[in-house]
Amino acid sequence: MSIETPIYMDYAATCPVDERVVAVMLPFFTTHFGNSASRTHQFGWVAEEAVDKARSQVASLINANEKEITFTSGATEANNLAIKGVAEFLASKGNHIITCVTEHKAVIDTCKYLERHGCEVTWLGVDASGLIDLDELERAFRPETILVSIMAANNETGVVQELEKIGALCHARKVLFHTDAVQAYGKIPLDVDAMHIDLMSISAHKIYGPKGVGALYVRRRRPRVRIAPQIHGGGHERGNRSGTLAVPLIAGFGAAAEIAGQDMAADTERILGLREHMRERLTAEIPEAIVNGTLQHHLPGTLNISFAYVEGESLLMGLKGIAVSSGSACTSASLEPSYVLRAMGLNDELAHSSLRMTIGRYTTREEVDYVVDRIRENVERLRAMSPLWEMVQEGIDLASIEWTAH
Amino acid sequence: MAYSDKVIDHYEHPRNVGSLDKNDEGVGTGIVGAPACGDVMKLQIRVEGDVITDAKFKTYGCGSAIASSSLVTEWVKGMKVSDAMQIKNSQIAEELSLPPVKIHCSVLAEDAIKAAIADYQKKHGTSEATPSTPE
Ligand SMILES: Cc1ncc(COP(=O)(O)O)c(C=O)c1O
Ligand code: FES
Numbered sequence: 001m002s003i004e005t006p007i008y009m010d011y012a013a014t015c016p017v018d019e020r021v022v023a024v025m026l027p028f029f030t031t032h033f034g035n036s037a038s039r040t041h042q043f044g045w046v047a048e049e050a051v052d053k054a055r056s057q058v059a060s061l062i063n064a065n066e067k068e069i070t071f072t073s074g075a076t077e078a079n080n081l082a083i084k085g086v087a088e089f090l091a092s093k094g095n096h097i098i099t100c101v102t103e104h105k106a107v108i109d110t111c112k113y114l115e116r117h118g119c120e121v122t123w124l125g126v127d128a129s130g131l132i133d134l135d136e137l138e139r140a141f142r143p144e145t146i147l148v149s150i151m152a153a154n155n156e157t158g159v160v161q162e163l164e165k166i167g168a169l170c171h172a173r174k175v176l177f178h179t180d181a182v183q184a185y186g187k188i189p190l191d192v193d194a195m196h197i198d199l200m201s202i203s204a205h206k207i208y209g210p211k212g213v214g215a216l217y218v219r220r221r222r223p224r225v226r227i228a229p230q231i232h233g234g235g236h237e238r239g240n241r242s243g244t245l246a247v248p249l250i251a252g253f254g255a256a257a258e259i260a261g262q263d264m265a266a267d268t269e270r271i272l273g274l275r276e277h278m279r280e281r282l283t284a285e286i287p288e289a290i291v292n293g294t295l296q297h298h299l300p301g302t303l304n305i306s307f308a309y310v311e312g313e314s315l316l317m318g319l320k321g322i323a324v325s326s327g328s329a330c331t332s333a334s335l336e337p338s339y340v341l342r343a344m345g346l347n348d349e350l351a352h353s354s355l356r357m358t359i360g361r362y363t364t365r366e367e368v369d370y371v372v373d374r375i376r377e378n379v380e381r382l383r384a385m386s387p388l389w390e391m392v393q394e395g396i397d398l399a400s401i402e403w404t405a406h
Numbered sequence: 407m408a409y410s411d412k413v414i415d416h417y418e419h420p421r422n423v424g425s426l427d428k429n430d431e432g433v434g435t436g437i438v439g440a441p442a443c444g445d446v447m448k449l450q451i452r453v454e455g456d457v458i459t460d461a462k463f464k465t466y467g468c469g470s471a472i473a474s475s476s477l478v479t480e481w482v483k484g485m486k487v488s489d490a491m492q493i494k495n496s497q498i499a500e501e502l503s504l505p506p507v508k509i510h511c512s513v514l515a516e517d518a519i520k521a522a523i524a525d526y527q528k529k530h531g532t533s534e535a536t537p538s539t540p541e
Contacts, residue, residue, distance in 0.1 A: 029411030104444075145511050171461055197440035309466060310466070311444055311445065311466050311471075312444075312472075313468040313469065314417070314467065314468050314469050314472060317409065317414075317417055317468075317469040318417075328444060328468070333456050337444060347441075348440075348441045348442040348443075348444070349441040351442070384423065385420060385423045385463075385465060385472070386464060386465070386466045387437065387446050387447070387448035387464040387465065387466055388441060388446055388466045389466075390425065390464055398441060402444065403439070403441065403446070404438055404439070404440065404517075
């Protein structure tokens with residue numbers, strides 16, 4: 001059987017929109033094009049009804065109430081709104097925020113912005129498995145701590161933090177807990193009550209919904225969380241986020257959330273099976289292929305592996321027609337390797353040598369096998385021309401060499 | 407990023423991959439770069455008289471780094487040592503149409519050939535041209 005390329009194995013970056021979601025969205029572009037804020041006629045009512053339905057679909061996946069969902073343009077905006085919104089609203093109470101060095105840039109850069117504007121930020125590290133240390137978190141709390149922002153699942157490694165324990169520590173101190181759950185939402189069960197989550201950022205395009213829409217969950221009871229809006233205007237979304245709602249995108253987000261909930265068990269079983277098949281083959285067939293991040297606390301579809309002594313971009317270049325991503329510096333504009341892998345203590349060679357494969361709803365076993373075969377061939381070929389591999393085969397310890405770093 | 411046809415050609419069909427005996431009197435070896443930067447290049451030359459008769463490379467780095475080192479081995483074979491000293495990274499970058507972010511890959515290849523020549527000259531106590539050291 002021949003395989004069709006290109007093969008998409010980068011579902012952590014984004015997903016195609018599920019056909020069932022597209023079908024739900026289409027009428028809201030044309031027939032039901034109304035503004036959900038138009039209270040005076042049927043066009044508005046129909047749109048509002050669609051938004052309300054989506055709100056409850058999005059909420060029910062995390063055991064939230066629909067009134068607790070604020071729609072945004074995506075998770076970048078939701079992260080900005082959560083963190084800046086809390087920092088501003090609680091400025092009189094305190095100015096200290098705790099977060100983690102492996103967060104998505106949307107959280108990191110928002111916290112850095114606040115650092116320049118009077119906030120103090122504690123940056124927790126992670127251990128080799130990718131998890132934060134709960135004792136370190138406990139020690140980081142101060143009387144003026146107002147917010148802890150720790151992501152649910154990491155976008156590069158798929159490692160899932162211990163949300164319930166983090167949330168319990170926060171609530172015991174009456175500190176708000178925000179989580180960037182973009183990668184986890186719809187992939188693993190999340191419960192805002194059981195996990196003591198006060199604010200949660202989510203995004204539609206990672207769950208087979210459209211790009212350009214996301215949401216911030218804002219807890220309404222025990223405690224009632226208030227945030228300062230960052231976009232001002234007509235007072236939409238209970239004043240949290242003004243702007244005419246993107247009704248077709250929101251309707252699609254709702255449908256995608258409902259499907260994710262319905263299919264979660266079946267999707268997880270299939271996707272995890274493929275992921276494990278891929279991991280087993282890669283680690284068995286390629287020497288020194290090292291899985292990054294603990295698989296004990298992990299998303300089903302993500303696999304991050306370093307192929308020692310092979311540089312990531314050169315490996316990607318050999319994987320023609322295969323869409324995966326790399327933590328290699330050469331693929332980034334900054335020429336720095338992945339800060340997430342570095343924070344986990346990976347040495348430079350391994351950080352430069354990583355690939356991230358993410359398996360999703362439409363990945364087949366044939367595709368997995370094809371990708372494994374191509375990776376194996378290319379790693380072998382590139383190792384044959386790697387001076388590092390040659391040195392290691394000769395028994396030279398690379399750490400003992402004085403490199404002429406430039 | 408889109409690669410130029412020449413980069414792809416060298417990446418897919420690298421010229422002169424391999425190693426020469428680094429202890430051989432007639433061989434000069436240059437190793438430049440660092441794993442920390444994501445690129446390490448080893449370039450070796452065999453010199454007879456004042457002519458480079460053979461060249462081999464091994465590179466850990468991106469496709470542009472592989473192509474730059476492959477190209478340099480192709481160029482220096484049959485070249486006089488003094489001419490090989492004159493190879494500039496800009497010539498490599500131009501030949502391979504490297505984009506600005508990949509210029510350092512060509513710098514590395516220039517450093518590698520200079521380091522290989524310096525090593526050969528050290529073995530023979532000659533160094534009429536001191537190689538420029540990378541910053
Ligand atoms: C963990 C994480 N947070 C935030 C984002 C940003 O989400 P959006 O694309 O909706 O702005 C992403 C994805 O790009 C992500 O993976
Ligand atoms: S070796 Fe890193 S960009 Fe070329």
